Each structure stands twice: as structure tokens, then as C-alpha cells.
Amino acid sequence: MLTALREDGTLFQLLPRLSKDVLRKEKAGGHYYCPECKERVTMKIGMQRMEHFAHQAGSQCIESYERESSFHLNGKMQLYQWLKEQKLYPRLEPYYERLKQRPDISVDYSQQEYAIEYQCSPIPPQLMIKRTNTYRKNNIDCVWILGGNQLKRKSEKKVSLTQFDYLLLNKTPDGKWYLPYYCSNSHKFVFLTNIIPTSAKNALTQFSIFPIQNRSIQQILTHKMNEFLYAKEWRNEMRAQKLRMGMNSHSQIDYLKELYIHHLNISLLPIMIGLPINHAPFIETSPLIWQSYLFIDLFRNKKKDEIITFSEVYRCFMHRVQRGQINLRTLPLIENYSITVPLIEYLKLLVGIHVLEAINYNTFRLKADILIPDHVVSQQKQEEHFYKEFHQVIFRV
Ligand SMILES: [Zn+2]
Incomplete structure (x- = not known):
């Protein structure tokens, strides 16, 4: 400090x-x-x-949880200077006696008090949640920024995120996911935007990199971002995941056993399994797996014209959660968090790709028997055709 x-x-x-x-x-x-x-x-x-x-x-x-590294000390100093240069009056490590908390920096901007927490190493989740809630109750907006040393970029549009990274996941007022980083070595902000998880660890994302002197606090607080598409990458990720699980059965043994019991083959899953939805970050388990469980528990047993209700979907999903086969995420920065949101999105998407027909908000009808491909060649044909036809619906162009 x-x-x-x-x-x-x-x-x-x-x-x-x-x-x-x-x-x-x-x-x-x-x-x-x-x-x-x-x-x-x-x-x-x-x-x-x-x-x-x-x-x-x-x-x-x-x-003392945060044994302060050079990376952290330098970053804190740079962020403090950066605010000063904008003619603001930042306070360094101000101790709020009544909150018993001390952010790295606090600053007033546009009639709002902000606490800036620059996190270059993970802290216990309970501590992060407690800090966030205390600030919130006292009408202080907390801005969590991860250290650039925490960023694990895997390829052009792919990142590996830890459970701690996800704790700091945030949403813009218009509902887009983002995660801010600051690198004190390169003096740059790195924003991950439009984050969409493909598995428990990996996510597709857009990387936006800005030198600190080119950004104002206004731009950091109201980060504007463009819609971004991952059509090709998403398909590749799903395909690679199926291949990986098929080759290394130990990683997801329970899931693969269950597919086997129900005469399903990981490389021959119906096309409705493994689709991207906006609120996927609420669910830690890979979309491929949780959507498979919904198929096994519910859709598989339905014939053309049969009714499917939201409460059935919810019940099946929560049953798997209780059994520990689907894991949910804690997202302390997201208000009005409800697990119904991604499930409703999934049902809406199934309506969009003509699997379901909506009767009302809660009730759906299966439009046709669900096709299970019987051969890899027919699976690939189906997939090709499917993504061509429904590209706009799935990737919300
Ligand atoms: Zn102390």
C-alpha cells in the first residue's frame, strides 16, 4: 500500500x-x-x-491478502495519476471508517462517488462480494479492474477465464458483457467485450486495447461496444469440444455415460444442442452439456405437437443443478440475477430456429420430431444447412 x-x-x-x-x-x-x-x-x-x-x-x-507486487503498485499509481490529469481529485487508498473498507483509489465524478479496486491477484470470493455489497449499500459505485497480468488470451478471439475473473464480470446498461483489465507494464486498458462462454474455462470475446492516455474516465465508465459475431469460431469451438470429450472420456465421464445410456453419441447430437445464448455466463457448465441434459430429460421424450412448458424446463434444469451436474455462477456485479433468464433465452432461440412454436409466454409446442443424425456425414450436412438458414437468428445479426 x-x-x-x-x-x-x-x-x-x-x-x-x-x-x-x-x-x-x-x-x-x-x-x-x-x-x-x-x-x-x-x-x-x-x-x-x-x-x-x-x-x-x-x-x-x-x-495483506494482496501482497502488493510491482505490477499492482505501479498500476495503482498510474491510475491515480491518470485521474489527476483529468482534473479530478482522486484519493489514494482512502479508508472509509464506517465501511471498514479501503479501495485502491476513490474519486468523485459527475456527482457520483466511485471506488476503484485494482485486482492483480484473486481474493476470496466472499471478500469480493462483501466489499461490493458494502459499497452498493452506501451508494458508492465500485469499479473493479483486473490486472493485465491476470489475462490469459488463447487466440485472436478466445480467452481463458477463472472463477475469480467471472466474479468481476459486468454488464453495460444496454446489456452487453464486459470485463476490464489494466496492464501497468504496457500502460494500456484491455477490455474484453461481448463475452460468450464456450466451456467452464474458455470464452469467445472481443479484445479492445487502449493506451491509458487515450481514454477518459467517462469512456471507461460508459464503455460503448459494437455487436460482435463469432459464427465461425462458435462452430469450431463446439466441434472441437465434442471431439475432445470423445477422445478423452475421463474429463466428462458422468456426462458421456449418460449419453451412452440414452443411446446418444457425442458426435451425433441433435442440432439444438450447443447453441449460444446471451446470458450463458450465468451457467458455468458448458452449453453443450447443459443443453444435452435438457434434451435427455425433456425434449427427447416429446413427439411432434406435444406441449412443453417453461416450468418443465426449469424443473429439469434445476434437478441437474441440485445433483451437481450443472453448475451455476455467482456474478455479484449483476443486479436482478435470475437463472430463468438464460432458460427463457434458450426457449426463444428454439422458437427462432423452428424447433418450437410459442403458444404463450410459458407454453410451447414441438413443431416436428427432433432429428437425431445417424451418421457423421448426415450430421455435418444438417449442421451446414442449419447454420446457413438460421445464421441471423443464432448470432443476432
Ligand atoms: Zn492492515
Whole structure:
């Protein structure tokens, strides 16, 4: 951290930066204490990392969860300077006595108070949720920014995301998913936008990279993004996932066993299994798997013209959740979170691709018997035809 209390209770701040000689004199002048836990902290004036205050080893202070790396210290300093250059009055590590919390930076902007949490290493989920809720209750908007060191880009439009990354997943007011990063080595913001998970770990996304000096706080807070399409990538991901599971049966043994019991073959699944929906991030389990379970538990048993209700879909889905075969995600930054949202989207998509016909909001009719391909060649033909016909519906062009 970059601030500490002096013995007389006044705050000492390491920004703007002072020379090492001045700091050594200051350090010899007395002891320093953590504004949060009031434990004694040591001023570190080294060659490797920028000067900072550190807790003693084994400290229980929440602050010491984040053993501050150079990456974190530098980023915090750069973000603070960046806000200052915009003629704002950022506060560095302000301790909110009544909240018992201390964000990295806080700033008032456009009549709103913001707390900026720059997260270069994971913290326990309960702690992140507690912090978020406390800010929210006190009418402070919390802006979580991940350290660029956390970003695991796998290819042009593919990223690997951890459970902790997902905790910080956010949505723009117009309903688009995004995750902000800041890299203190390259001095750049990296925004992942239009995130759509393809499996528990991987997601398709658009990477937008901006040098910090080219962005204003306004642009960071109201991130505008374009609709982005992953038609080709999505199909490739689903195909690769099927292939992978087929080759390495240990990874998803329960799921594959269940397909087997119901005489289904991973490479010959009906076309309605493995489709992208907007609220897919609510569900940790791969769309291929949860949509397969819905098919096995419900759609497989229905014939043309039979009725399917939303409550049936919900019941089947939740049954698998209770059995631990489908996992849901915790998304603390998303308000009005409800697991009904992705299920309704899936049903609407099935209406869009002419599998179902909507009778009313809750009730649907199966338009035709669901085709299960009997051979890889016919499966590929079906798939080709399907994506050509319904491209616009599936990828919302
Ligand atoms: Zn402390």
C-alpha cells in the first residue's frame, strides 16, 4: 500500500513520489501504522519495487491478502495519476471508517462517488462480494479492474477465464458483457467485450486495447461496444469440444455415460444442442452439456405437437443443478440475477430456429420430431444447412 498513519495519526502518502534520501529520513523519524487494522507496517524502500508499506508476515489484515507486487503498485499509481490529469481529485487508498473498507483509489465524478479496486491477484470470493455489497449499500459505485497480468488470451478471439475473473464480470446498461483489465507494464486498458462462454474455462470475446492516455474516465465508465459475431469460431469451438470429450472420456465421464445410456453419441447430437445464448455466463457448465441434459430429460421424450412448458424446463434444469451436474455462477456485479433468464433465452432461440412454436409466454409446442443424425456425414450436412438458414437468428445479426 502507498499510505500509512504516522504516530501522530496524520496520513503519510508515498505519492507524489519523493527521493529515496527524503524517504529514508522520513522512515527514521518514527513508526507507521495501517489505517485499516492499525497494525505496525514497514516502509520498504528497495531497488526492485516502488516504495510501499508492508504488513508484518502473518498479518490478519485484509490488506495483506494482496501482497502488493510491482505490477499492482505501479498500476495503482498510474491510475491515480491518470485521474489527476483529468482534473479530478482522486484519493489514494482512502479508508472509509464506517465501511471498514479501503479501495485502491476513490474519486468523485459527475456527482457520483466511485471506488476503484485494482485486482492483480484473486481474493476470496466472499471478500469480493462483501466489499461490493458494502459499497452498493452506501451508494458508492465500485469499479473493479483486473490486472493485465491476470489475462490469459488463447487466440485472436478466445480467452481463458477463472472463477475469480467471472466474479468481476459486468454488464453495460444496454446489456452487453464486459470485463476490464489494466496492464501497468504496457500502460494500456484491455477490455474484453461481448463475452460468450464456450466451456467452464474458455470464452469467445472481443479484445479492445487502449493506451491509458487515450481514454477518459467517462469512456471507461460508459464503455460503448459494437455487436460482435463469432459464427465461425462458435462452430469450431463446439466441434472441437465434442471431439475432445470423445477422445478423452475421463474429463466428462458422468456426462458421456449418460449419453451412452440414452443411446446418444457425442458426435451425433441433435442440432439444438450447443447453441449460444446471451446470458450463458450465468451457467458455468458448458452449453453443450447443459443443453444435452435438457434434451435427455425433456425434449427427447416429446413427439411432434406435444406441449412443453417453461416450468418443465426449469424443473429439469434445476434437478441437474441440485445433483451437481450443472453448475451455476455467482456474478455479484449483476443486479436482478435470475437463472430463468438464460432458460427463457434458450426457449426463444428454439422458437427462432423452428424447433418450437410459442403458444404463450410459458407454453410451447414441438413443431416436428427432433432429428437425431445417424451418421457423421448426415450430421455435418444438417449442421451446414442449419447454420446457413438460421445464421441471423443464432448470432443476432
Ligand atoms: Zn492492515
